[in-house]
Amino acid sequence: xxxxxxxxxxxxxxxxxxxxxxxxxxxxxxxxxxxxxxxxxxxxxxxxxxxxxxxxxxxxxxxxxxxxxxxxxxxxxxxxxxxxxxxxxxxxxxxxxxxxxxxxxxxxxxxxxxxxxxxxxxxxxxxxxxxxxxxxxxxxxxxxxxxxxxxxxxxxxxxxxxxxxxxxxxxxxxxxxxxxxxxxxxxxxxxxxxxxxxxxxxxxxxxxxxxxxxxxxxxxxxxxxxxxxxxxxxxxxxxxxxxxxxxxxxxxxxxxxxxxxxxxxxxxxxxxxxxxxxxxxxxxxxxxxxxxxxxxxxxxxxxxxxxxxxxxxxxxxxxxxxxxxxxxxxxxxxxxxxxxxxxxxxxxxxxxxxxxxxxxxxxxxxxxxxxxxxxxxxx
Amino acid sequence: xxxxxxxxxxxxxxxxxxxxxxxxxxxxxxxxxxxxxxxxxxxxxxxxxxxxxxxxxxxxxxxxxxxxxxxxxxxxxxxxxxxxxxxxxxxxxxxxxxxxxxxxxxxxxxxxxxxxxxxxxxxxxxxxxxxxxxxxxxxxxxxxxxxxxxxxxxxxxxxxxxxxxxxxxxxxxxxxxxxxxxxxxxxxxxxxxxxxxxxxxxxxxxxxxxxxxxxxxxxxxxxxxxxxxxxxxxxxxxxxxxxxxxxxxxxxxxxxxxxxxxxxxxxxxxxxxxxxxxxxxxxxxxxxxxxxxxxxxxxxxxxxxxxxxxxxxxxxxxxxxxxxxxxxxxxxxxxxxxxxxxxxxxxxxxxxxxxxxxxxxxxxxxxxxxxxxxxxxxx
Numbered sequence: 001x002x003x004x005x006x007x008x009x010x011x012x013x014x015x016x017x018x019x020x021x022x023x024x025x026x027x028x029x030x031x032x033x034x035x036x037x038x039x040x041x042x043x044x045x046x047x048x049x050x051x052x053x054x055x056x057x058x059x060x061x062x063x064x065x066x067x068x069x070x071x072x073x074x075x076x077x078x079x080x081x082x083x084x085x086x087x088x089x090x091x092x093x094x095x096x097x098x099x100x101x102x103x104x105x106x107x108x109x110x111x112x113x114x115x116x117x118x119x120x121x122x123x124x125x126x127x128x129x130x131x132x133x134x135x136x137x138x139x140x141x142x143x144x145x146x147x148x149x150x151x152x153x154x155x156x157x158x159x160x161x162x163x164x165x166x167x168x169x170x171x172x173x174x175x176x177x178x179x180x181x182x183x184x185x186x187x188x189x190x191x192x193x194x195x196x197x198x199x200x201x202x203x204x205x206x207x208x209x210x211x212x213x214x215x216x217x218x219x220x221x222x223x224x225x226x227x228x229x230x231x232x233x234x235x236x237x238x239x240x241x242x243x244x245x246x247x248x249x250x251x252x253x254x255x256x257x258x259x260x261x262x263x264x265x266x267x268x269x270x271x272x273x274x275x276x277x278x279x280x281x282x283x284x285x286x287x288x289x290x291x292x293x294x295x296x297x298x299x300x301x302x303x304x305x306x307x308x309x310x311x312x313x314x315x316x317x318x319x320x321x322x323x324x325x326x327x328x329x330x331x332x333x334x335x336x337x338x339x340x341x342x343x344x345x346x347x348x349x350x351x352x353x354x355x356x357x358x359x360x361x362x363x364x365x366x367x368x369x370x371x372x373x374x375x376x377x378x379x
Numbered sequence: 380x381x382x383x384x385x386x387x388x389x390x391x392x393x394x395x396x397x398x399x400x401x402x403x404x405x406x407x408x409x410x411x412x413x414x415x416x417x418x419x420x421x422x423x424x425x426x427x428x429x430x431x432x433x434x435x436x437x438x439x440x441x442x443x444x445x446x447x448x449x450x451x452x453x454x455x456x457x458x459x460x461x462x463x464x465x466x467x468x469x470x471x472x473x474x475x476x477x478x479x480x481x482x483x484x485x486x487x488x489x490x491x492x493x494x495x496x497x498x499x500x501x502x503x504x505x506x507x508x509x510x511x512x513x514x515x516x517x518x519x520x521x522x523x524x525x526x527x528x529x530x531x532x533x534x535x536x537x538x539x540x541x542x543x544x545x546x547x548x549x550x551x552x553x554x555x556x557x558x559x560x561x562x563x564x565x566x567x568x569x570x571x572x573x574x575x576x577x578x579x580x581x582x583x584x585x586x587x588x589x590x591x592x593x594x595x596x597x598x599x600x601x602x603x604x605x606x607x608x609x610x611x612x613x614x615x616x617x618x619x620x621x622x623x624x625x626x627x628x629x630x631x632x633x634x635x636x637x638x639x640x641x642x643x644x645x646x647x648x649x650x651x652x653x654x655x656x657x658x659x660x661x662x663x664x665x666x667x668x669x670x671x672x673x674x675x676x677x678x679x680x681x682x683x684x685x686x687x688x689x690x691x692x693x694x695x696x697x698x699x700x701x702x703x704x705x706x707x708x709x710x711x712x713x714x715x716x717x718x719x720x721x722x723x724x725x726x727x728x729x730x731x732x733x734x735x736x737x738x739x740x741x742x743x744x745x746x747x748x749x750x751x752x753x754x755x756x757x758x
Binding site for chain 2: 216281
């Protein structure tokens, strides 16, 4: 049971008890976060970033941690999310193992890790925790909340449950609810972990980490995060040199297999399997239309926000383009000035992590057009 | 090590030794096949069907086995492949466990099952075996060879390696070579089997069948055989009744998870894991451009055939539509009258097994327009 906390992480203590949507409460829980830029006097220039399943709060280099972050090209002085202008907060999701409280954290009631005694985790819990951080930093209204992938779900839950918390929203490859193809893939990833005898109903330790299950889950993730189109161009049918093949019957032979293996190796033992299971399932449960009889469009239309941009990628099979179009349509039905931007990136769901030529201008353009209300008041 | 042979199966003894493309040879090998209709006096009305990875030769009911087959709606008197007019042969693939010789068969050299001592299997070996059956039945020239999925690869290999063996070809959701996205998925399916401790380097028996690995492989297969679009309409976010859920943490909750589980249960213990590994890898290796420096279009253009129809499905992520368009383009470049027919079926790669409203007329129309050369001569 290891947590994986980058240097320079800061923590926000959640209210204790912190009630969970599906029942139970956390005691002494905390959220890891990092910040960039300066909050202006009117506290009107704040942007919140909520992330996908696996990232930590270290989205980009900052004084606390000069190492490049997972969105380094998007965030910093002069970059699309310009930290000369904006005060940016990125939170590590509740339930993660990258600093925020989750199944790998110590349960104060027992002194041991929560494991499967962690209460059922929902996207809404993550949203509530992020809202607590925002308010705790003295911010009443964010200029914008940006959510990627799972973070696109978290951002919508935040807007639904905390009216007025943000003036605008960028949803990147997100969704207003989980659909069965994505549920099926995540269910299979969880099954791979659960079938690993080392998982042991969540009882593994560092010596018995369920490596095979996590490797399978990660490889399936990478397959669904990218696209056939990208891989055709990138790998084709290129084979590994014979000295890079293993001797196993049915072992690695094609470059694409080696690429998957490399991704898996970099992931396993750096993410806690129980946290993975909890976060994965929270996505399946998410449905913004839940309190509207399953009508997700009504859920979206009930959100009050001024401006929004929903960006999707045509090659995304996990959060397909129609889901971002639905977000824009639904928010617009609620009176929001919402745009839908389909991108032709070949990289699939993960395009926002690599295709900065397309995502950079889109995000920059939206943010440049915002007038932080405080600035407007001062002018 | 069990073979799964439908009643009424007939066998064709392959020449012995039967040389394998990647080395080695089979001794005393045989191919399971079934037939429908009557071969005409001129032997000009024969159609060969080559299949995907898992089907047996029982494509439809016949006197030897009145049970419905896997393509029952397509094949029979008055059906799109009209057995009142055509003599139809369907072969079980070499390397399968449904009657043809494969890794689960007895190796005459040892008296025990081949397991991993079976020689490396290629699509081309399956094509050579199918050609032997065709010639062995006294057919010099097929009116048409029809290949689905993996069978679309086998059919192209047959046409490449046995010039003149067929006058026409219907390629359904096939490919002229494997591309990296499909290789990645199949590689992961094989890894799931290989990671199952019961697999034991192919040494399992009925009591230690690698059920978990096969279940994972099958579920991943089903996910990639269908489409998100179909599942949205079919399952949505419908949950199982509480009495159909299991008590496991992270157990089945959504209908789509139960659907996958049902598919997996019907597959495991009815397919031999080593056969699965061999057939799966044979697809990864397939490249019709191999002898043309990897130029698959040259490989296609070198095929001599009169007419062809390549049918694909827009929602297919495993054998994407561009691959069937490529087949038609390549055959046309070789002088064939080749059409490409993209279908809007929502069912993805498996549409040819279910969407008979679209596939039926397409196949019927192509076959109706054929004039068996012998008929033409007699007229």
